[in-house]
Amino acid sequence: MEDPNASISRYLRERRESSGLTRAALGERAGVSPALIQKIEQGTRTPTLEALTALTDALDVPEMFRDHLVALAVAQRYESTPSLVRPADQVLIDGITHPASLQLHPVFEVLATNAAWRLLFPGLEAGVSMLEWMLLDPRAKVALVDWEHQVHLCVYGFRVMGPGLASRARITEIVDTCSRAPEWEKFWTTEPATTHGPDGPMVHLRDPHTGATVPMAVHSLGAALVPRRDWSLVVYSPALG
16 A cells, blocks of 8 residues: 555645645745645655645645545554444444445445435445446446536545555556546546535435436545444435525
């Protein structure tokens, strides 16, 4: 697995360069010395959470990627049990009315689902990567009304945050599989719009019974208490308003 600091430094450097900022200009915005920014970008200095927050604020990093950067920054401080789903975890998501799953980010690998999830996401079950499903399963374009935008967000998040959180072998496997999709190159090499509604990240799903478009708010909740887990609880709830 790649050093998490390498992913942080690469993302911050790419974000600064795409924003047209020199290290001096970024340092002035963030209140961080250009010399420290250089060391962070070169991977020779691990940013403190305070410095990371200042830099992501100055670079206007989307919230979903800020969370990943923080996760990378603290990844080596805690022990966790990856991919383990206990019977009690399945009972938890089975008791949720709305579509729910347990997923391993940033590879979007589904570990467990409830009945509501399986109804709205046919074929996206335990053992399947959401990225592979969205790009290669034709049912995804029916289920996701805003398919292109959602795939773009997931692919970009995977490209930026995968190294450091996922094994190099798993990243290569997903890239090799998903690159069969004709849209892959565009999604892999460009940055998506990340506009969120008042409820946070949104997705528009197609009701399998009526065909109507249903706006849903996306909730991704980490397992922070003991025993820690690398997976997140992902729930889609009806959007307000």
